[in-house]
Amino acid sequence: MRYQISGKQIDVGEALQLHVRTKIDEIMEKYAARPTSAVVLFSRIAHEFTCEITVHLSSGLIAQSRGRDSEVYIAFGQSVDRMEKQLRRSRRRLKDHYATRPLPVELLAGSSYILAPIEDDDEHESEDNHPTIVADMPTQIPSLSVGEAVMQMELADAHVLMFQNEKHGGLNVVYRREDGNIGWIDPRNSGL
Template identity: 60%
Template sequence: MRYQISGKQIDVGQALQTHVENELNSIVEKYAERPTDAHVIFSKSASEFVCEATVHLSTGLTAQAKAHAHEIYAAFDDCSEKLEKQLRRYKRRLKDHHRDRAEPIELSQASAYILASESDGEESEPESLQPVIVAEMEHRIPSLSVGEAVMQMELAGAPVLVFRNEGKNGLNVVYRRDDGNIGWIDP
């Protein structure tokens, strides 16, 4: 497994890096079969240390956690407990489904395109009213069942997930509704 351990405006020493690698190894060995990489970022805000960790699995799932504490080791320990809890739930759900995926999840390439509006001789909006594009990214769209998509969305802590439905081979969306329930769009 590849590790990327860094700090935002703080120095991450060798002892902390070793502690992070050992702790993540023990967690991943228990709950995940084929991890690919882990990213851990330490930062300091006011009087607290913040630890953000992300673990990517070869099945396409991503587990993320974030924790705050007054000491940097305590922040990481809290963060690793959250990651362990997520991976434990993920493993339990896989056992409940009685379905092991032998091959990695198939990913499709997706690009975001911004199209210029057509001018029909009408007055266009002033520049100040047009939205500013902050980021444009390319993503891979996983082929998943609806249950796996909900699980991946919850593990990533994302409000929405676009996926290719394995059953119908069409693009679907799962999202967290305002009332806390999960919504599913199947066009």
């Protein structure tokens, strides 16, 4: 597995890098088949360290976690514990996913936009009443089944995930509801 271990406002020494590789290797051996790469980013803001871990699985699914603490090793420990918990909960589904999907997840190219907040003054809106685009970034939209999309959303610790439904090719959304359940939006099944 390839590792990219880096830091913002922090020097990531050899001891920390070795610790990161050892712990992630242990978890991946135990829970996830065929990981391809891991990106670990340490950052420091004032007296708080943040550790963000992103593991790319060969199937195209991505697992993400984050930890924060005043000590860098504890922040990493929190992040790796969250990743282990996510993978443990999804272990059976991950194994089923590999059995039913021999090829990686197909990805569609898309764009992600960041919009300026809407304010009462007219400075941030154009004449045609559209909000101002602050940033435009390329993104990828995975082609998944609904079950795989829910698993990907949980592995990424996200609140919402847009995906192309493999059954009919339409764009769908799964999201975490306030009551703790998962919502699914499929415009094709709206009956309108």
